[in-house]
Amino acid sequence: MSAYSRAYSGLRVGCIMTAVLPCLLAVNAAPGPAPAATPPCEACHGAHGEGMAAAHVPRLAGQSADYLQKQLDDYAQGTRDNPIMKNFAKELSGQQRAKFAARYASMSAPYIAQSALSAASLARGHQLAYQGDETKRVQACNGCHGPDGIGVALAAPYLAGQSAEYLASALTAFRQGTRKNDAGELMRSVAKRLDDVDVEAVSGYFGSLEPSTH
Amino acid sequence: MVQRLKEVDVVVIGVGMVGSIVAKELAAAGYTVVGLERGPARFTVPQFQSPAVHDELRFSVRKALMQDSTRETVTFRNLDSQVALPIRRWESFLPGTGLGGSMVHWNGQTYRFQANDFKLATGTRERYGRNFLDPEVTIQDWGVTYDDLEPHYDRFEYLLGTSGKAGNIKSRIQAGGDPHESPRSREYPTPPQKELFQGALFRKAATSLGYHAFPQPSSNLSQPYTNPEGMKLNTCVFCGFCERHACEHYAKSAPQTIILPVLLANPNFELRTGCQVQRINLDSTKKRATGVTYIDAVGREYEQPASLVITSAFALNNVRMLLLSGIGAPYDPATGQGVVGRNYSYQTISSVAAFFDEDVVINPFMASGASGTVINDFAGDNFDHSGLGFIGGAYIGAVNPHGRPILYHPTPPGTSAWGKGWKQAVVKHYNHTVMLSIHGSSVTQRQNHLDLDPTYRDAWGQPLLRMTFDFPRNDLKMAVHVTAKAAEIGKAMGAKQVAANPRKGPYTITQYQSTHNTGGAVMGDSPKNSVVNRYLQSWDVPNVFVIGASAYPQNASWNPTGTLGALTYWAIDALTNKYLKNPGQLVPA
Numbered sequence: 001m002s003a004y005s006r007a008y009s010g011l012r013v014g015c016i017m018t019a020v021l022p023c024l025l026a027v028n029a030a031p032g033p034a035p036a037a038t039p040p041c042e043a044c045h046g047a048h049g050e051g052m053a054a055a056h057v058p059r060l061a062g063q064s065a066d067y068l069q070k071q072l073d074d075y076a077q078g079t080r081d082n083p084i085m086k087n088f089a090k091e092l093s094g095q096q097r098a099k100f101a102a103r104y105a106s107m108s109a110p111y112i113a114q115s116a117l118s119a120a121s122l123a124r125g126h127q128l129a130y131q132g133d134e135t136k137r138v139q140a141c142n143g144c145h146g147p148d149g150i151g152v153a154l155a156a157p158y159l160a161g162q163s164a165e166y167l168a169s170a171l172t173a174f175r176q177g178t179r180k181n182d183a184g185e186l187m188r189s190v191a192k193r194l195d196d197v198d199v200e201a202v203s204g205y206f207g208s209l210e211p212s213t214h
Numbered sequence: 215m216v217q218r219l220k221e222v223d224v225v226v227i228g229v230g231m232v233g234s235i236v237a238k239e240l241a242a243a244g245y246t247v248v249g250l251e252r253g254p255a256r257f258t259v260p261q262f263q264s265p266a267v268h269d270e271l272r273f274s275v276r277k278a279l280m281q282d283s284t285r286e287t288v289t290f291r292n293l294d295s296q297v298a299l300p301i302r303r304w305e306s307f308l309p310g311t312g313l314g315g316s317m318v319h320w321n322g323q324t325y326r327f328q329a330n331d332f333k334l335a336t337g338t339r340e341r342y343g344r345n346f347l348d349p350e351v352t353i354q355d356w357g358v359t360y361d362d363l364e365p366h367y368d369r370f371e372y373l374l375g376t377s378g379k380a381g382n383i384k385s386r387i388q389a390g391g392d393p394h395e396s397p398r399s400r401e402y403p404t405p406p407q408k409e410l411f412q413g414a415l416f417r418k419a420a421t422s423l424g425y426h427a428f429p430q431p432s433s434n435l436s437q438p439y440t441n442p443e444g445m446k447l448n449t450c451v452f453c454g455f456c457e458r459h460a461c462e463h464y465a466k467s468a469p470q471t472i473i474l475p476v477l478l479a480n481p482n483f484e485l486r487t488g489c490q491v492q493r494i495n496l497d498s499t500k501k502r503a504t505g506v507t508y509i510d511a512v513g514r515e516y517e518q519p520a521s522l523v524i525t526s527a528f529a530l531n532n533v534r535m536l537l538l539s540g541i542g543a544p545y546d547p548a549t550g551q552g553v554v555g556r557n558y559s560y561q562t563i564s565s566v567a568a569f570f571d572e573d574v575v576i577n578p579f580m581a582s583g584a585s586g587t588v589i590n591d592f593a594g595d596n597f598d599h600s601g602l603g604f605i606g607g608a609y610i611g612a613v614n615p616h617g618r619p620i621l622y623h624p625t626p627p628g629t630s631a632w633g634k635g636w637k638q639a640v641v642k643h644y645n646h647t648v649m650l651s652i653h654g655s656s657v658t659q660r661q662n663h664l665d666l667d668p669t670y671r672d673a674w675g676q677p678l679l680r681m682t683f684d685f686p687r688n689d690l691k692m693a694v695h696v697t698a699k700a701a702e703i704g705k706a707m708g709a710k711q712v713a714a715n716p717r718k719g720p721y722t723i724t725q726y727q728s729t730h731n732t733g734g735a736v737m738g739d740s741p742k743n744s745v746v747n748r749y750l751q752s753w754d755v756p757n758v759f760v761i762g763a764s765a766y767p768q769n770a771s772w773n774p775t776g777t778l779g780a781l782t783y784w785a786i787d788a789l790t791n792k793y794l795k796n797p798g799q800l801v802p803a
Binding site: 130131132133134137138139140142143144147183184185186188189190 | 258259264437438446448462
């Protein structure tokens, strides 16, 4: 990771934390006002879609447009729950959601290196990503999420370079069954068979990979 | 030198679908069981993981999961008058090998046969008269009835978690299911898989013609499922790599996903892989098996004594094991005497290609092995055969299980077989074609049989199995009749061109058709015309049970696995509740 991107990421996190909270309050306090023409996605997801790892905010740059649109649609319809995203998504028309999804899918953003994992954790994460675990009946992540977790359009988002904190919270939500918008319960089935150590390992492993530039 | 091992209660030859289920039940009942598997051990992780498992060249073309034909194959001829030659490369049918057997590479199509299939000879005589059949045809009743098997079909489907829609529950017809099916005691364990676009086109057309479309019963599951053994299966993702491949997602029912972990955890069971059974050993009376002799992967020879021997290999290999062991009289087509190898049957598969305009997008790659939509209106005896000159039938459906790039490229008749014209046609039609399958029954006839080859031997020096088979006239007539019905459906679907390919003789082993090899060690009610009794127990050696599609007296219109699962639990019921309590012949000869 370059000195530039380190400084850059630090700067962004600082700005976003101050920017996002008032906006949140505003949305919660006044649900009625006319929809903003462009909701402040950048406030959390970054000007280049780089996300905000520490706050569990996912990176969106270069993510599958179909995946992003499905998530926005699900937030709007209440089939994926998040207090912040739900409100934004509801304010958008279907066409606007498609537009935002396409915009983030077309972005590229520098990779923000994440905190280092222990060697054991990295090895376990690698095992789950490439091979799976027969004793837990968990198949390899990459089987759906693509080689090195680069994602497979239409439905499987990339994992490589994603915020480890976000991945861990997403896996935990699937594991606890609080996130239910996975087709065929595919992610819930897998996540329920993982334990805390696995979740940290596999999230950290994918967070440690540079995102695909393809 | 042969090493004699410690005696066990049961030895199981072949740890595939049947072997896993039988071994699990007998080990759970407290018996010591050794499972001998000629192939390697293998599991969903790591052996079945992608991207390796989606290597079409390795698995579909070079058939990595199949029996190694350089060590052990089958010789083939159409007619008794010909010299059989070894099949060097599997094409027409694909016998699997290794832990989990052929079920690892199946498509998951999990049908039941109908009640009248089990009384085919009687039913045909009663409905069409004594002289209706070609005199060469040797069909017979099974010795079991659908009602005998129903609880066992049910148990098998719940083991697999099969996804489907019942058409008849306790004689009440259910909307959306198959109205022709025989009564089932309850609904399928999981709802049907999602209907594909090609299935929707088929359903609409078939319904407009007055037929009864229903979703193919699939053991690639529509939702997560926990089976009665406590095994958890996942939802199928329609990746299009079922048949010839293994499932990476724990979504296809196979021994690895439905029962093997439970079996392997039982200390009464011991799995030995890489073990090639040479023969079942008999005592001096030839009426009692003493165990088996096998050779391990490094060539050491062992004798494994056992009180009970279960032959649960692939159908063809069950027959060969009996012939190599001298159990039962080999069948002689010239005299009609003998039973082992008699009544070999197959599956009569035809196809119709429906070519659409380019605005009809089929996406054939998005499929499971059993996500089709089908009709049974022309299957079995579901239509009047009077005046048609044949018995049997076929289910018709849009069941194409994959659109894999090397092997799937439908082109209309008249297209160049190679070069630029062919390539252009492939590009044009790949995504705008529906292949309808006509999956037909197979009657037995006097000449079609299995025996030991007089010339060719396997890597261990044992004679190969010899197959003598050609399509009975009965089945070719059936194929013409039902394929014409399928072509009408193709036209009603709106295809701009429909190419019907009814199965034609002679049978060729160089073109893939089906791995539904059935018969050769058939079940029945008399030792004169069957190898095993209604409980799949050898008439000749009562402590040998031969469990496989080898027991089918002839083959019905549907994929055989569901019926084999039912027969497996039926035989287990007889073993645990009758035979093992009082070993001996269960049916007086």
